[in-house]
Amino acid sequence: MNRNLRCRLAKGRASWQTQRVVIGLFPELDAPGGVQRVGRHLAAVLTEYASSRGWDCRLLSLNDSRELHRAAVGGREFVFTGCEKAKGRFAVTAMRAARRDAKLVLAGHPNLASVVQAMRLVAPKLKSIVCTHGVEVWEPLGRLRRAALRHANLVLAPSRDTAEQVASQQEVARERIRVLPWALDPQFEALLAANGAARQPKDFPSGRDGAA
Numbered sequence: 001m002n003r004n005l006r007c008r009l010a011k012g013r014a015s016w017q018t019q020r021v022v023i024g025l026f027p028e029l030d031a032p033g034g035v036q037r038v039g040r041h042l043a044a045v046l047t048e049y050a051s052s053r054g055w056d057c058r059l060l061s062l063n064d065s066r067e068l069h070r071a072a073v074g075g076r077e078f079v080f081t082g083c084e085k086a087k088g089r090f091a092v093t094a095m096r097a098a099r100r101d102a103k104l105v106l107a108g109h110p111n112l113a114s115v116v117q118a119m120r121l122v123a124p125k126l127k128s129i130v131c132t133h134g135v136e137v138w139e140p141l142g143r144l145r146r147a148a149l150r151h152a153n154l155v156l157a158p159s160r161d162t163a164e165q166v167a168s169q170q171e172v173a174r175e176r177i178r179v180l181p182w183a184l185d186p187q188f189e190a191l192l193a194a195n196g197a198a199r200q201p202k203d204f205p206s207g208r209d210g211a212a
Contacts, residue, residue, distance in 0.1 A: 021058055021100045022050040025090075025115060026108040028063040029071065029080055035133055038158075038182045039108040040073050042131065046106060047078040058097045062090045062112070073185070091115050098123040105129070110136060110170075113148035120151075129154045133182075137165045146170050158182045 024046045026039040043059050050057035057078070061069070064082030071078060083090040098105065098119040106129045107116050116128045130152040137157075140146060149155060149170050155177050157163035163177050 019101065020053070020055040021097060021102040022046055022055055023094065023097050023102055023105040023119075024057070024059040024080075024108065025094060025105065025112045026059070026061045026080070027112065029059075029061045030064045030069055030082070034182075035109065037185065038131070038133070040071060040078075041183055041185075042106060042108055043071070043078045043080060044073040044076040048076055055103070056100070060090060060093055060097075062087065091118060095119050095122050098126055102126050107131065107152075109133070110141060110145060110149050113152060114145055117148040117151060128152045129156060131156045132162055132166055133158060134162050137162065137170055140169050152176065154178060156180045 024043050026043065028036050029039050029043060030036075039061075046059065047057045059078060059080035061080050061082045063085050064080070066082050066084040066086075069080050069082060071080070081093070083093065094105075094115050095118060099122050102119070102123050104127045105116055105119060107113055108131050110130055110132050113130045116130065120126050120128070128151075130149055132155060141149065149166075150172050152172075153176065155166055155172050157166055157177060157179055158181050160179055163179050166172050166177055167174050
């Protein structure tokens, strides 16, 4: 192997090892449900965010099958790895990813906040975002999960009411909470247009006539 080739390979390895990483942790992505839909949106956004900066994006799903999955939201593709409900494997894989110069981790559910806290043991400068959804934060979480949630740099809530529950029930500092309403799938308007406007049955009275 000549000297120039060795130098190029060494630079390639160094570039891969020092490439910044964005990490997404999700309970489940390849399944129906509101939390899963939000997770897919966030996974697509994280992937695009990382790509725009030339960073790597590592997405992990706790409950999906143990394989590499490909999915898309609004034409934006992303790839994630399932851990088949193996919590230990999920945590270890997340911590290994954090060692690779990880800059940001987003947890798609407050139950995963404790994994984020563990990742900070190997990556103390890691910034963290934890997403909440609703009913799961209406009552105090367990001591460890609540403490992990309070240590997140940012906690997202889909409504003001949920944000209030995060502050009052989980004792998260209000300055760390942001309200971010969850979005509909990009295909939603197209589905409405395809179905056309809803037609009223023949001789169906209007609201004004009925009131009279």
